[in-house]
Amino acid sequence: MRRAGLVARDVSAELTLVHVVDDDQPADILELERREAQRYLEEQMASIPELQGLRCRSTVVAGDPFDGILKAAAASSADLIVMGAHRKQLLRDIFVGTTIERVIRTGPRPVLMVNAEVEHSYKKVMAAVDMSEPSARAIRTARESGLIGDASLSLVHGYDAFAKGKMSNAGIGKDDIARYVAAERLQAGRELVAFLEANDFGVDNWSLRIKEAGPVEAIMEAIKEVAPDLLVIGTHGRSGIIKVLLGSVTESILRSVDVDVFAVPPIRS
CATH class of the missing domain: 3.40.50.620 (HUPs)
Known part of the structure; x- marks a missing residue:
């Protein structure tokens, strides 16, 4: 409250x-x-x-x-639903999700999940992006909701150097593999800058953290480094058995982090 x-x-x-x-x-x-x-x-x-x-x-x-x-x-x-993180019921949550997850999964409104003690307005905000429209929508909504304010801003993105494993198996040298990974990271950085410019977010406003990792791993690593007050994340519209079996990045993060999370659902038809 x-x-x-x-x-x-x-x-x-x-x-x-x-x-x-x-x-x-x-x-x-x-x-x-x-x-x-x-x-x-x-x-x-x-x-x-x-x-x-x-x-x-x-x-x-x-x-x-x-x-x-x-x-x-x-x-x-x-315009916004604010919820506290409650004790989880393991077996029930595995199959149907926590109340917060279900509100995010089925509702049309952004949700702020409060994990931390409240001391002041948010000072350090991190946005997790995959350069999709839901990512852009999450940042825009956080701004419109007044959550970002004058906070320092970080952006985290995880990329996959797809050919790294095949190169290693083929006996390609470590230096060549390192150059390949560096080139992939540079390309990811260019794409992030283009994403920020295309959405008028201002490149100079953000500290970029580009990780060679999956989405959840990249986000968790960046949270340890930055210690943000708030994580902003967009959700993708997924449903059915694939959703049940695979879960989602957002739900994995909701169950793992101790910082507040601002989750923005996709526009539902």
Whole structure:
């Protein structure tokens, strides 16, 4: 709630606090939980410093957590959903994902997952990009949401030197392989600069970190180096059995990092 308050204050936004109660229970117990949840939200509104002076209201909805959150967001025409990271239930999460993952996977709105203690507005922001439109959309949305502000900006991209393994197997010397990898890195750098210029993000505004690694490995390595307050990442529209079996970069990151994550879904038709 503290981070949500800071974000709302930075952009002069209205804030809606949402609590979802399980509707799969007797009506009298459901009503009791509704009243208790409403009382709790009102207490938080009165006691949390970051919420003072904001246009702030609360609502309690009944249903499945992720569905209730999405419905509440739609009802208030929210621009952003802010959620805290909750304890994970291993077996359930393997098959259906955490509530946060399901909100990101099925909803049309960007989600800010808060992992860290709230001390100030974000000072160091890192964006993970694969030079796709979802990557560009994530950065634009972070700017429009007021999350970037005056923060220092880093960009991380992982590339694959595809022929490296084949060259090694063919007995090509280490120096030649190193030159090949360096050339691939240089090409990735050129493509990143073109990506920034094409989207008017300003090349000089970003510290570029180009890693010879897969997406998740590159992001994790860059986080250790930079220690950002916030990671910005775009998600790709994927569904079905491939999604279940392979997962996604975003979901792997959500389960692995301790920094806050701003995840932006693709535009859904």
